[in-house]
Amino acid sequence: MDTNTLTPEVINQAQSWIINNQSLLLSYGVNIVAAIITLTIGFMLVRTLTNGVNSLLKKRNVDNTISDFITSMIKYALLAFVIIAALGRVGVQTASFVAIIGAAGLAVGLALQGSLSNFAAGVMLIGFRFFKAGDYIEAAGTAGTVRSVQIFTTILMTADNRMIVVPNAKILNDKIINVSREKTRRLDLEIGVSYSADLKLTKEVLERIINEDPRVLPEPAPRIAVSNLGASSVDIIVRPWVNATDYWALKFDLLEKIKNELDANNIGIPFPQMDVHLIKSDVA
Template sequence: METELLNAGFLQDAQSWIVNNQELIIRYTVNMAAALLTLVIGFIAVGMLTGGLNRVLKARKVDSTISDFVTSLLKYGLLAFVIIAALSRVGVQTASFVAVVGAAGLAIGLALQGSLSNFAAGVLLIGFRFFKAGDYIEAGGTAGTVHSVQIFTTILMTPDNRMIVVPNSKILNDSIVNYSRESTRRLDLVIGVAYNADLQLTREVLTRILDNEPRVLKEPAYRIAVSNLGASSVDFIVRPWVKAEDYWNLKFDLLEKIKNELDANNIGIPFPQMDVHLFRQDKA
């Protein structure tokens, strides 16, 4: 009986509070609904805006490293604005909130100096255009084809289709070798022949191979010369100029052709050998 009276009293108090604060409840309910609506519409609008901007930039043939970086930066900035707008709808003082966020940002910034340096490095990489999407580069202790430059990282794809994520600051603080920047490259081969080989005949064979290869550029002219008298071989340098996209295929094909032509002309290619001398020792 006592419990029932307590429950009845609680319900009566609750009903009384609801009646007395009806206007406040309605206002906060409307504000919460408005905040949720702001978040939903804001997130959808941000997605549509950044997606449309990305499509426009790509339609104008803007490099994808720049378009991806700009749209990512704009997306996170707009999302922060939407969240602040939603909080203001529920009565949060945005001025004080921004001050708190600023103070927290300073503390977080001191704790996350590496991330901020990656962000700054990303801005510099985009601004100075050391490479673009599709370039094959060597940087940050690794190598691969540039897929995209993100806010904090750069995505590389290796020739065997592995994805490598490299911090932007590591790339900026290291040497960057861009193999795709220029349209032509020099192919450097070292061909060793035996000391008893006819050097003039060897030069003629190498010259004939390059002259008959259409992928070797006429200008700049190739160079064939004796570069070293090694321990067991006479080394020729073979340096033709090729288009950048033909580099690897031509290198593999030339090595095969050179080996076959040297064999066909009885020009020996030395290889490491070991002479073993056996001595017989008579027992005393």
């Protein structure tokens, strides 16, 4: 605004309006300051309370998936309460505001059915305890160690330390394979040997390798048997039981030992071969 237009009459009118509405301006100023203070203190209290609840749940040895889920629910509910309280301080009618939020929530809910289904799936995953934090699972076309179950998503960490965020609904609607649920696992190996190999000697070598490894559990007893007569090999299954924590290390070690011992005993391991026949043609 051009200062030349500020005539004495305009200035007098502005001063008069300010004087006549001092109480109104003071009231609005106080309410705005109170709302800011409410938001600031409210957010601090919410953070402190949620951290306290999370710490208390962990002290009670509550599973991390459950504690994280409950903490998230409490956090967002309290934040909504603080925001509504702050709006009430500046004169917004909270009753009508809540009604508006309810109506808007219904419309948003219809538009965000996927998110609501993820929320419902998260509640069911927590309730039925298909897995817990630290379990290695295969679900929704991916696999990894469960870090936490959030309101809408589940966080997985792969073996090479990549984070995978999977919607809860996808996990619940797909098959869930919990590799870590049981303490023991059966290790399934299939070894192919040539048809000229001595099967008795081959089985003796495999049994010796299995029995010499202390990580193999005596019960259930390991199983070694011919499983298939293939096109170019006799397939032998080797199925020892191990502790889940020893699964991968034992698998890698056994494969190396089996290869070395079969070679040492002149037991051939066939590999794919192709015979090429050349036909001489008299056509120039």
